[in-house]
Amino acid sequence: DAGITQSPRHKVTETGTPVTLRCHQTENHRYMYWYRQDPGHGLRLIHYSYGVKDTDKGEVSDGYSVSRSKTEDFLLTLESATSSQTSVYFCASGRRGLNNEQFFGPGTRLTVL
Amino acid sequence: QQPVQSPQAVILREGEDAVINCSSSKALYSVHWYRQKHGEAPVFLMILLKGGEQKGHEKISASFNEKKQQSSLYLTASQLSYSGTYFCGTEMENGSEKLVFGKGMKLTVNP
Numbered sequence: 483d484a485g486i487t488q489s490p491r492h493k494v495t496e497t498g499t500p501v502t503l504r505c506h507q508t509e510n511h512r513y514m515y516w517y518r519q520d521p522g523h524g525l526r527l528i529h530y531s532y533g534v535k536d537t538d539k540g541e542v543s544d545g546y547s548v549s550r551s552k553t554e555d556f557l558l559t560l561e562s563a564t565s566s567q568t569s570v571y572f573c574a575s576g577r578r579g580l581n582n583e584q585f586f587g588p589g590t591r592l593t594v595l
Numbered sequence: 596q597q598p599v600q601s602p603q604a605v606i607l608r609e610g611e612d613a614v615i616n617c618s619s620s621k622a623l624y625s626v627h628w629y630r631q632k633h634g635e636a637p638v639f640l641m642i643l644l645k646g647g648e649q650k651g652h653e654k655i656s657a658s659f660n661e662k663k664q665q666s667s668l669y670l671t672a673s674q675l676s677y678s679g680t681y682f683c684g685t686e687m688e689n690g691s692e693k694l695v696f697g698k699g700m701k702l703t704v705n706p
Binding site: 513515517522523524525526527530532538540541572578582583584585586587588589 | 596597625627629635636637638639642682684686692693694695696697698699
């Protein structure tokens with residue numbers, strides 16, 4: 483299994499505060515992704531990265547920013563958290579190739595009060 | 596743009612078969628299938644590329660109908676371990692490097 487970790491695993495915060503979630507992978511994968519998962523919506527892409535300092539928006543990027551200064555780290559920042567951003571956040575990494583498989587991290591459960 | 600999965604939920608007895616469908620209104624380059632067990636991360640099952648190739652994984656196989664932009668996942672002789680939520684992820688024909696996932700199909704396999 484790909485080594486991909488997320489921190490923190492759980493976080494409770496208040497509306498209006500900034501929050502940063504970290505994703506770390508040890509597989510030297512070029513591509514990294516941030517998803518949110520909500521009941522009835524499945525997995526929705528927030529942002530993704532196709533290389534160091536190369537990022538692009540996904541379907542639900544409003545209110546989120548990302549940064550990737552090293553291959554192994556991909557940070558997701560909620561600039562001013564809102565209750566609608568309460569969700570489970572998954573990070574994934576992968577490489578382009580025959581399988582294009584994405585390896586998912588264990589997830590971060592974020593609650594915004 | 597989100598693919599539509601059907602059915603939304605299925606309950607089976609061990610040993611029964613199931614089919615999960617994934618349809619898109621857009622031309623697809625590939626369809627990916629993932630399974631997620633409760634409280635865990637999604638895990639890759641297989642990828643179907645444009646061209647209608649059918650792939651298999653243990654007793655799980657899948658097909659991709661390019662004309663209909665539809666993929667189907669076939670679960671044969673289901674086992675208790677097959678329980679979970681199955682997601683299809685679609686990649687648009689332009690090779691956009693990102694997947695759009697369906698809402699998932701919850702499968703429960705009972706003894």
